[in-house]
Amino acid sequence: MTPAHRHRTGPMGVAVVGCGTISDQYLTNLTAFPDLRVLVCADLDPERARSQAEAYGVPAWGGVARGLADPDVELVVNLTVPAAHAEVGRAAVEAGKHVWNEKPLTADTAGAASCSKRPRPRACGSAGRRTPSWAPVCRARCGWCAPVRSACR
Incomplete structure (x- = not known):
């Protein structure tokens, strides 16, 4: 985590990476939370990213690199195909997200083994088991947390 992320105030900046079918459900929910601000829709298909950004009022769109390079993005929501999860997740962590x-x-x-050899973010998680498709990420006195934080330790 970069030092700039430790003391931020206001809504958390989000990049949604992967603008396929499941992104509709995520974007509907992410854009409804007052503590979140979706800043970038990213996809391998620029037209799909642009379309989702326009549909949900997201100010920027582009490829994965666009989402990771934005200094106001603190959280990357990785909705890519499973084969790309590790690569995108590692790149996001390496970018300090x-x-x-x-x-x-x-x-x-x-x-999974390659991910475990990389530094992990203080808040991370994976949808699954009985968690909803969107688990709210909150700020806590101790730093960022998520409902599945214990799985990251």
Whole structure:
């Protein structure tokens, strides 16, 4: 986590990476929370990213690099296909972002092992088990937290 993320106030900046079908449900919910501000829709298909950004009032769109490069983005919501989860998640962590990953965490055990060798964000999680498709991320006195934070320790 970069030092700039520790003392931010106001809504948390979000990049949604992967603008396929599931992104409608996520964007509907993410744009409704007053403590979140979706800043970027990113996808391998620029037209799909643009379309989702326009549909949900998101100010910017582009490729994955666009979402990771935005200094106001603190959380990357990774909705890519399972085969890309590990790569996108690692890139987000390396860019100093928190990560919410759609299930599964990775497509195979090799991908999971490679993730475990990287520094992990203080707040991370993966949808699954009995968690809802959107688990609110909150600010706490101790730093960022998520409902599945204990799974990241």
